[in-house]
Amino acid sequence: MSDTVQQTRFRRMLAMRAFDEACLDALRRKAIHGELHVGLGQEAIGAGMAEALRPEDAVVSTHRNHFHALAKGVDRRALLAEICEREGGLCRGRGGHMHPFDPDTNFSATGIVGASLPVALGYAHAFAMRGESAVAVGVTGDGGSHTGGFHEAMVMAAARKLPMVVLVENNALAISVQFSEVSPTDTVAERAAAYGARGLHVDGTDVDAVADSFATAMAHARDGCGPVIVEATCHRFRGHFEGDPEGYRPRAERQRLRDSFDPITLYRARLEAGGADPAALDAIAAEEKAAMKALLAEVLEMDMPDPAEALRYRFTEEAPA
């Protein structure tokens, strides 16, 4: 593997972390007035996805969607502006952080846990019936893997061998409920066998491993071999949402996860062990942080939507000419 690929992965993770840190900054500055779900600790999954995604592929994501959007190539300025509720945002400030829609990159999300997968199924059917080589990726968490929609989407996708990849970010916590306490199986990936689908289990804190597994899954689906469940285990470093009192886990446990499983720290150690120049890695980190700081400053200058336009965009006739 060339250094270039590794550096790109490292940079992607840094860019994702800087993005969500900018969101936290925006929240502190009261530029976001609702719920915010950041993905700190889960950067290796977003960064690992990015390489195997093609422009024609679709990604349908979750309430914790920023990294997937960036991986799919959604413009980060428009995304940050949407999260900050601006008229110049991806969805003119109507969607907000849980509901970004970008038809240009085939990216969308839902704030309803598990509801992403049936939508991905629809993309997959469209791609297959049109004879296109695109793949639909539905992202969900361990919580979403227990929903009826997960099962229904897998039944239909597998029966028709549709090009769908279900990416399960298993951070072991559905808000407070632990995966081990509610799952009948040790992993989500092993459930794939019940659908006659392929299941892959990967350490979601290892960006190289995620990139490999995700590429394998995408190739499998793209080649017409049917859907794949990719389960990436990871850890959520912050609460379910900002302001979550996290009464369900001790502070020391959270700190232990941060100290042991930070995908950026882990990857940096691997790169340095392989001879990477620490100064060069520092420079990448500094560049990404500075870029996001500048971007946030720019976004905070953007206009809020006009209250007189609050009813617009419900129906086609209300949309701009």
Added chain:
Amino acid sequence: MSAPDRINDRINDRINDRLAMPLPATIAEAIALEMERDPAIVCVGEDIGRAGGVFGTTRGLQERFGRDRVLDAPIAEMGFTGMGVGLAQAGMRPLIEIMFVDFVGVCLEQMYNAAAKIPYMSGGRQRMPIVFKTAGGCIGSAAQHSQCLWGLFAHLPGFKVVAPCNPHDHKGLMAAALRSDDPVVFIEHKALLLQKGRDFRHHPDVPAEAYTLPIGQAAVVREGSDVTLATLSATVEHALAAAEELAGEGVSVEVIDLRSVVPLDTATVAESAARTGRLLVVDEDYLSFGLSAELTLRVIEALGHGALRQTARLAVPDVPIPAALSLERAVVPNAALIAERLRAMAKGA
């Protein structure tokens, strides 16, 4: 027989043939014509392919357009309703059939949180051209297979909600729904699906070619001067029967078919009620927080307080639809109940 006579005979035969068409065949014809002109239309639902739909509204479509475009889905409404959202986002124009509207409880999530909201949530960037085709209304199947629920969909912002009453409107409004870029809930009435063209009092004629009707325009189906009666779907037939009865008693009833709940054509109803001074809204859906109160208030807001001498509502009085015929007749608006209410109004001020 002269040549022109022979031609006229043939035309009459053809018209008679079309009057013999069951309503489901008319609906299937509407969908087929649209599928022919637009390859992006894909139909998904239970029993719509090989069986042609439990009422026959998709009969022949799978044979003609193939299994990818007319897809027999497993009993997985949440899955295939959300699939409709994904199909729409991928540039297709899905028709998703929820066999009975009562089943919407298992897939409402994808309808109201995704399909209905995405156009707005995306700031107009993501269109959602989906038709949710479903059968509603009472044919004696009790509480879980008899509801209308158009008031439910109308309450949730983002849907257009259509419920036609005759073959002509079913064909034109189905075509309009399939050409709309907005999500349309298209509610067929089961009692009407069991009828043929000639069974209908109003507009049984259906042109063979494709045509559309504007969604959101009510139709005055009987003119009158004493009472304005607004309703829709199968109740239009009951209203016409009641109006005929009342005409014999010297009461002139104007009957308006709303045709859609969203958009709601308040103007047509208000114009009529301003003339008659009396408004009766009849609704086969539930009474409270529904169409009857909404329309009545919109008319009052349009005309001003005091513009009407009487307003009245007749709807299912907030009770699940009972199984026993004696009970069903007591709560679901029918010609007898409507006539009774009209008589009471005529005796009033």
